Amino acid sequence: MMEYYAESNKGCLRELNEDNYCCGSSHGGTSFYFAVADGLGGHNAGEAASRIAVDLFAERLPFVETTEIKTAGKCITEIIEKANRRILNAADEEKSLSGMGTTAVIGVVDKDNVLTVGNAGDSRAYLLSENGFTKLTTDHTYVEYLVGCGMLKREEAANHPDRSMLTKALGTDEVVEPDIFTFELKSGDRLLFCSDGLYVMLGDEIIKEKLENKSADVESICRELVRSAIEAGGHDNVTVIVAEI
Numbered sequence: 001m002m003e004y005y006a007e008s009n010k011g012c013l014r015e016l017n018e019d020n021y022c023c024g025s026s027h028g029g030t031s032f033y034f035a036v037a038d039g040l041g042g043h044n045a046g047e048a049a050s051r052i053a054v055d056l057f058a059e060r061l062p063f064v065e066t067t068e069i070k071t072a073g074k075c076i077t078e079i080i081e082k083a084n085r086r087i088l089n090a091a092d093e094e095k096s097l098s099g100m101g102t103t104a105v106i107g108v109v110d111k112d113n114v115l116t117v118g119n120a121g122d123s124r125a126y127l128l129s130e131n132g133f134t135k136l137t138t139d140h141t142y143v144e145y146l147v148g149c150g151m152l153k154r155e156e157a158a159n160h161p162d163r164s165m166l167t168k169a170l171g172t173d174e175v176v177e178p179d180i181f182t183f184e185l186k187s188g189d190r191l192l193f194c195s196d197g198l199y200v201m202l203g204d205e206i207i208k209e210k211l212e213n214k215s216a217d218v219e220s221i222c223r224e225l226v227r228s229a230i231e232a233g234g235h236d237n238v239t240v241i242v243a244e245i
Helices: 045-063 072-093 142-148 196-202 204-211 218-231
Strands: 003-009 019-025 032-040 104-109 114-120 124-129 132-135 179-184 190-194 238-244
Touching (some): 003 218, 019 045, 019 238, 032 045, 032 238, 072 114, 072 179, 104 190, 114 124, 132 204, 190 196, 196 204
Antiparallel strands (some): 003 238, 114 179, 124 190
16 A cells, blocks of 8 residues: 655745646556656746646556556656647747746556656655665756766765756657656655755755654655755745655
């Protein structure tokens, strides 16, 4: 059985919450899905992009496990590609939405407790298991590219002036190819899906500490993470989904 809880907050500085999320179980009740989208663009446009994406995710993700032949990874890729097209079409039809985009991170846990994650952008997925605390996704940012190429040290990335510059997102290019990862889960494992408004304000060590609190349930941990990000300054919208298998 999977327990999960989600919360989103616009933060202390933003007028609008441009994050959106969805989570739930399949119509057969045998699998679970989680998704966070962090909108990009001018006033209202970012919220529109993330809403378009999440509306589609909520429509399609409950059917991923029951889709014949296709793997979960292929299904997630197709769903993200479909969302990308919808965002591009909406921007073409409405000038005020021109240039909008959104990040996306999606997780699907099937009946065998296999987690498939797909992401585009810098919204993240984490796993806390008996093997430790692991960031499951790779940020699609210019700074991450520089680190990967050996042109920038990891400790320099957090303060780099271009740390928020994305190299991949939905709505910014005609084709978006998400990264897909698969992991086997065990009872007691905890998952976290979030927008950058969480980890930028808290850092991975504090997030890990909160998730490791075995006396707290997923709702308490989720609320505590959001509260801590707000207390740390709340410079951005913050969205958190915590799940435990």
